[in-house]
Amino acid sequence: METEDLYWFSFILVTIVGFFTFKLMTKNRHFFRVRGVPFEKPHFIYGNLGEVTSGKLSSLELIASFYQKFENERIFGFYNYLSPVYYIRDPELIRKLWINEFNSFANHAYFLDESKDPILGNQLHLLKNEKWRQMRHTLTPVLSGQSVSSMSSLIRTNSLDLVDHLKASVDSELEFKGIFLKYVFNVIANCAFGLELNTFKDESDKFCTYGTALVYGNNPVQTLKTMMFYLFPKMTTQMKVRLMEDEHAAYFTNLIGSTISEREKKNVNRADVIQMLHQANKGELKAEGQDDEVLQMKDFSKCKWNQEELIAQCIAFFGSGFEPLVNLLSFAAYELAANPDVQQKLLSELEGSLRDDPVVSDTVDKLPYLNMVISETLRKWPASPSLDRECSKDYLLDDGGCRVQFRKGDTLWVSIWALHRDERNFPEPERFDPERFSEKNKASITPGTYMPYGVGPRNCIGTRLASLVAKITLVDLVRNFKLELGSRMVQPLRLSKTSYSMEPEGGFWLKMTPR
Structure with missing residues (x-):
């Protein structure tokens, strides 16, 4: 040529x-313009996330700023990089779309190709349509009130290990998120996988190594793939990106398979998730009362799951349960240290009500102020700062002058973070005030404005277990230690602008004094 x-x-x-x-x-x-929906004008590359990409704002701060800017709108549009997203701002519409019209908005906007990623892709929160309903039906009795209550002794064992570890470091400042990371590994190993670990003494166990890789990635490529999954879910799926490495899949497959086989051989029955999941798959566990709200929507026959599908549900404790539980414990400890009057009132309740009673589900559930403290922690620092849904079939919203035609495949978001910090929903939202959730006051909370674990049939199925872990842990912490802010704790607390999770600048530095 x-x-x-x-x-x-x-x-x-x-x-x-x-x-x-x-x-x-x-x-x-022009996606929103032709649909008559007000929107934030996008950059042609970054969409509306330019300030997040540059590190000027955290993603939570940016979304909250849009929430304020469009305060007179019930719905507005913004761009998650190149992808248009409907932002549902109005509590009534949230309940309408997430609950009443659930069948049109039943799925999350992100998922993995099950054929390419058979373990991670089969986690409950990533499943869609009928398969999600079937798996939710199987899992409901596994995480019912009775089943979770039976794990109290396992959780308490790990909680006392935490106390022993902290007693060796009293009167010194500690970074508590790092401590709670190890603690939650112990709890998940014990309650979900049937392993008795103590990562405070030994961090070299493969369970910790591979579990950490699942949550945070163990190399830059893995971290990049995880970020792509959340930022560009549809493109990641089309590219058939696999998140779980073969070595990790083989380890957890062998661990769970050998555990079930050994228990059947020796007729061992242990109150943990592996055991109950195995029983549920054989039809030996039943949902309690109204627990299985999914069954009220549609009748279907019992389904049998293969090994990969069951392993995926144990892995989900890392994928969807690990970080929220670590954050709940970290922020609760911080708020108790930052608000000594609240800490003292909680201590008084524990001393007056528990005495020599065992620290189990039945006793901690009857401590009203403890429950109020956890509820207020979840208001300020929700387990899931945002919700997403994908429109599964064309749907015309026509509600009180708000008329929007959603098309199949459209993505909807809700910012729980912004709703929880709207002064019209919660006066003085930056103030930590457990009294908001007293019997007298909680009835005045507007429906659809408080939903730390989501809302509707697709809310977090692990709420009971996370709540029980938090209650038992805080009981043991407050009874044994006085918590104070450390000199290295950044005040006022500010979230990192470079993290996509609720990560405070400088970490959680607290000081403990034995009681």
Whole structure:
């Protein structure tokens, strides 16, 4: 090919590629305008996340700023990079779409290809449609009130290990998120996988190594793939990106398979998730009363699951339960240290009500102020700062003058963070005030404004277990130690602008004094 011909060929090729790239990046630019929905004008590359990408704002701060900017709108639009997202702002509409019209908005907007990622892709929170309903039906009795209550002694064992570890470091400042990371590993190992670990003494166990890799990634490539999954879910799925490495999949498959096999051989029955999941799959566990709200929507026959599908539900304790529980414990400890009057009132309740009673589900559930402290912690620092849904079939919303035509595949978001910090919903939202959740006051909370674990049939199925772990842990902490803010604790607490999770700048530095 002549040099001049090569030049023109290259020029035409670059022009064509550039044109189609530009069209791809701008095809949704007028998405909301043609639908008559107010929206935040996007950058053609970053969408509305430029300030997050540059580190000027955290993702929570940015979304909250949009919430304030469109305070007179019930719905508005914004761009998650190149993807248009409907932001549902009004509590009544949230309940309407997430509960009443659940069948049109039943799925999360993100999922993994089960054929490419058979373990991670089969986790309950990633399943869709009928398969999700079937798995939810199987899991409901596993995490029912009675089943979770039976794990009290396992949780208490780990909680006392935590106390012993802290007693060795009294009168010194400790970074509590790091401590709670190890503690929650112990709890998950014990309650979900049937392993008795103490990571305070030994962090080298493969369970910790591979579990950490599942939550945080163990190399830059793994971390990048995880970020792509949350930022560009549809593209990641189309590319058939696999998040779980073969070595990790083999380890957990062997661990769970050998545990079940050994227990059947020796007729061992242990009150943990593996045992109950195995029993549920054989039809030996039943949902309690109204626990299985999914069954009220549709009748279907019992389903049998293969090994990978069951392993996925144990793995889900890392994927969807680990970070929220660590955050709940970390922020609760921080708020108790920052509010000594609240800590003292909680201590008085524990001393007056518990005395020598065993620290189990039945006793901690009857401590009203403890429950109020946890509820207020979840208001300020919700377990899930945002919710998402995907429209599964065309749906016309026509409600009190708000008319929007949702199309199949459209993505909807709700910012729980912003709702919980709206002064119209919770006066003085930055103040930590457990009295908001007293019997007298909680009845005045507007429905749809408080939902730390989500709302509707697809809310977090592990709420009871997370709540029980938090209650037992805080009881043992407050009875044994006086918690104070450390000198290295950044005040007032500010969230990191470079983290996509609720990560405080500088960490959680607290000081303990034995009681």
